[in-house]
């Protein structure tokens with residue numbers, strides 16, 4: 147018999163792939179991709195801020211707006227970002243020349259990223275590349291202005307990119323615990339994005355038995371105003387196909403697989419070692435079929451990689467229109483609320499399906515398998531990688547699955563989960579307003595914070611599901627008479643966390659300083675009973691009573 151070697155079709159060499167990071171957030175995402183390790187693909191960082199640019203691990207860096215911003219950021223002005231990138235257009239074009247596929251990572255909402263992303267997409271398209279845009283939307287607490295800037299840019303990107311993958315930072319903030327810092331929230335978001343980028347690159351770049359082409363990818367991510375649904379899991383050993391699928395569905399971006407129920411197309415990629423069997427593939431696809439609608443267009447790809455040894459990985463990519471996302475939690479929360487199964491707001495943990503999956507699964511739920519782990523593994527904390535409850539019979543009393551979160555009852559108090567964009571306050575919310583200084587409140591433990599149903603300030607948290615808990619009315623409001631700040635101070639988010647926390651502490655000091663101008667009265671140290679020394683002679687040395695504290699003796703002189 148003559149052996150016919152299968153030729154991997156449509157393989158894109160990694161050398162024709164470039165990953166571009168725009169602005170501060172893009173640079174951080176790029177760093178994450180590089181640190182997580184991605185062989186072959188070249189990295190290019192573009193930024194106005196020379197300080198951030200020089201710290202980037204990207205092999206290639208281009209400064210934007212050399213003459214315009216002179217090495218500084220744009221201070222949150224997308225128009226400056228737009229002009230700045232035009233200054234470097236020739237350099238960027240030269241760098242992207244000949245690339246077949248260009249991935250662009252950007253955090254929308256600031257000036258450089260929002261202003262330059264559409265231009266970079268245009269240049270890459272003009273050079274003949276397929277452009278996949280990974281964009282984050284700002285956290286809710288960043289305020290309306292940033293969100294509007296992000297929306298404007300997103301609208302342009304929807305037209306200019308071939309595939310647009312959006313991530314909501316707020317949503318990804320759910321990967322960190324309430325008490326973790328904002329840096330952890332960003333880091334968790336970056337890890338998730340990095341995993342998604344790597345998975346998509348694997349899908350289209352790695353030679354496969356059944357390849358997923360760029361057109362398939364485009365079809366899976368076609369919806370313009372959508373959120374990316376992504377999950378990736380890996381497992382080995384007995385039942386590895388089932389375990390890998392379960393781990394992929396455990397990704398918070400899939401809400402335990404619940405969001406796939408509305409997906410119109412789902413891209414599935416399997417990768418295993420040389421022992422990958424057809425039976426495993428069939429089993430896995432059959433199980434997946436229970437999570438996606440029968441009408442969904444399932445794009446399937448598979449690859450054999452000897453390096454996987456006995457492991458099997460599955461990657462799921464899909465997208466869901468934003469309006470569906472808005473509707474869905476509302477309905478689910480209302481239903482659960484009515485059934486008493488769930489607090490009416492604040493789905494801080496990934497959603498659990500209302501009805502258990504009828505599919506009986508052999509694995510016990512009480513532990514994560516030793517030989518399997520979700521590939522994204524963003525957070526060592528237990529609830530982030532909790533086993534999906536899709537296979538368990540209904541256990542209503544176990545539904546709120548985060549007993550360790552002492553702030554959880556706060557969510558139960560709120561009865562009005564829905565907040566429209568328009569209802570956001572006009573002025574950007576400060577971190578103080580949103581309760582970021584919970585830790586600095588000394589009496590936090592004694593007096594648990596209460597969100598009132600009519601408390602508009604706190605409502606955006608309900609919508610976002612972001613797990614940093616507000617302490618509501620206990621915190622001081624930003625002072626109206628604060629002197630105007632410079633543009634960089636106000637808008638350069640690259641330094642925002644430190645700035646904001648610093649400012650916040652100042653505010654707290656100011657707010658709690660005595661308003662009357664009177665100083666606090668002093669406790670008297672002398673004159674009271676002296677306990678066991680009562681009646682004994684004072685210890686006088688060189689005319690000074692040593693029993694009186696030194697600072698009081700000084701005062702008396």
Ligand SMILES: Nc1nc2c(ncn2[C@@H]2O[C@H](COP(=O)(O)OP(=O)(O)OP(=O)(O)O)[C@@H](O)[C@H]2O)c(=O)[nH]1
Nearest residue numbers: 169170171174219220222253255256257258259284
């Ligand atoms: N995921 C993630 N998002 C970030 C990070 N840093 C900032 N962001 C988000 O990205 C948005 C834009 O921030 P930057 O990228 O720093 O801003 P820029 O595009 O460089 O613009 P300017 O600094 O205003 O010139 C912010 O509003 C945040 O929502 C990060 O490290 N990770």
